[in-house]
Amino acid sequence: MSVAFSSGFASHIEAMLEWRAGLGYAQTLVYPMQSFDRFCTAHRPGETFVSRELVTAWCEEGARVQWPAYKAHAIREFGKYLKMVDIDAFVLPAEWINQPARSLPHIFTDEELTTFFLAADSFTACPASPFREYTIPVVFRLMLGCGLRPQEARRLHRRDVDLDKAIVLIEQTKRNKDRRVPIDAG
Structure with a gap:
């Protein structure tokens, strides 16, 4: 420890x-x-x-x-x-122990998703994070398209993505399980 x-x-x-x-x-x-x-x-x-x-x-x-x-x-x-x-x-x-009140999830409309991804696509280069303008749009699209949790997307490495087989390997998720997630080749 x-x-x-x-x-x-x-x-x-x-x-x-x-x-x-x-x-x-x-x-x-x-x-x-x-x-x-x-x-x-x-x-x-x-x-x-x-x-x-x-x-x-x-x-x-x-x-x-x-x-x-x-x-x-x-x-x-x-x-x-x-x-x-x-x-x-x-x-x-x-x-x-007070249990937090459960709220209904927000389902984004097509217009909200379009606005969100336009904003994600508009990030520019930054000296502190030189690949930010490429990473942010891809990470959010992976989260939406593959159902990744934020922590899973954050922990991804290049070696986890197999574009030939269109598979993303998600390691050490809930209960320390690994899973393979298909990605749309299109």
Whole structure:
């Protein structure tokens, strides 16, 4: 693990993150656990028990609109992990975590798509990113035409695209799976 933890929970946090990585989970808990570790180091340096008071104090500290649910999910997973390895800990009840309201997806009209791609096609050269004017239109068309997720498109390399077979290899997607996506040769 390349992230250093220093609180009384450091070894348990590292073990949980390694355990989750071994199961194929994305490393989404690293940042909130870094925040928890810093909080414990600054405000509860000798603490070695995950109590209800500690959990609520950390979740409320520096609260923003979406951050408390993000923190709450991370600390709930940490509490569940500690219980699993026979360490007594408070596990935040799932009912205490606000679920974000689901909104309906926006389906773009033909006119909106035309406007969007005209804007993507209008990018000019930039010294900091010399191929930007070529990359942006292609990436967005791949996302639309092949159903790629933004993270999948961002992680593509040249070696992942086989134009002869009209296939794009997407590696390490959800659940650490690889998949082959056909592209329209036209």
